[in-house]
């Protein structure tokens with residue numbers, strides 16, 4: 001296993017990447033967005049580009065990144 005700058009582990013909720021605390025999740029979100037933005041610039045547009053918008057705490061107390069808004073997330077969970 002390679003050591004990455006931002007550590008993550010599999011969460012009990014089934015999500016591949018979970019972050020132990022909010023600070024780590026925020027850092028990971030920033031990195032993910034920077035990566036997407038560079039990709040969008042290269043393509044000249046950002047249409048249809050998946051982009052993580054926020055992170056949320058799941059029922060197991062870990063943090064995950066998502067591209068859904070809070071409303072979409074709550075709607076999906078209902």
Ligand SMILES: [Zn+2]
Pocket residue numbers: 011012013014015018058059060062063064
């Ligand atoms: Zn989880």
